[in-house]
Amino acid sequence: MLVGYARTSTLEQEAGLEAQVRDLKALGCEKLFQEQVSSVAPRDALEAALEFVRSGDTLVVTKLDRLARSVTHMGTIIETLEKKGVALRIVNLGVDTGTPTGKLMLNVLGGVAQFEREMMLERQREGIAKAKGEGRYKGRKPTARAKADEIKALSAQGMSMNAIALKLGIGKGSVHRALSTTKAATA
Template identity: 55%
Template sequence: MLVGLARTSTTEQQAGLEHQIETLKKLGCEKLFVEETSSVGQRPVLEQAIDWVREGDALCVTTLSRLARSVPHLWQIIQRLEEKKVSLRILDMGVDTATPNGRLMLNLIGSIVQWEREVMLERQAIGIKKAQKEGKFRGRVPVARRQTEEIIRLKNDGMNPADIAKTLKVGRSSVYRVLADNPFKVEA
């Protein structure tokens, strides 16, 4: 049986999700699992799909990015499917792990994707270092530091650090750090 999995990260991507569903139905998927969630967080629908498939089934996705968030995550999914004797089809790549060629292609593609990500991260780090040297990049200002004046005002109004942290939605330790860095502004 062909089992389809469609995913979108946000509700604004409905057209993309509808296209995935249409493509999977045209392929002949008899069962569809659809989720609207980021690939980074929990994936309950993906888990349901993997639990649901049976020996001889094929889990079908339109693109690799709809299935896995990283190469290690992809291999975990593939291993779980192989344990159940279920193949994986990635339609836009023409990959079908039920065939030796499909397994070879998936391994090659996975390796290239991982290499590409590592090279991109190296280039990004080089660019950040260059920008820091030129004074163009300092990183983000911590949230609590941006609220220094408000933290001091609330403390001077008699609010305790734990309540300040809750009110401003910052960490309690951050509040203590701001107060310690500004002892002359805090009234005794």
């Protein structure tokens, strides 16, 4: 059985998730797991997919970065799949671990991907340091603070912090901080 897994990092990437789901269905995936969550957050749908697959199945993803956050994480996923007798297919790379060549290619490509990510992060840190030195770095614009009044209004209507976070597209912690600031100011 072909089992598909699709993921995007944010709710704003809805079109990307839809494209992955469309591609996985076109490839013949009979069961699909999908989620919109950061690669560093808990990924319940990925865990469910890994639990679901059985010997002889193939887990299919459209891109490697939709599946693993690092070479180590990829290794853990592959080890889990191998123990269960499940192959991994990465569509855009043409890699299928059901073959020895596919296993080799995945390890090589995973190493290159992690190297590139580390280089990108290093360039980003250098750019930020340079901008700070020149007084041009302002940091990320605070999105939750700009929505503080809306957070307070929704909370006053009895909406839960989780529901507010989902509605406004911000983190639950940001909602908690906005509401805590309100309570501290009135105390």
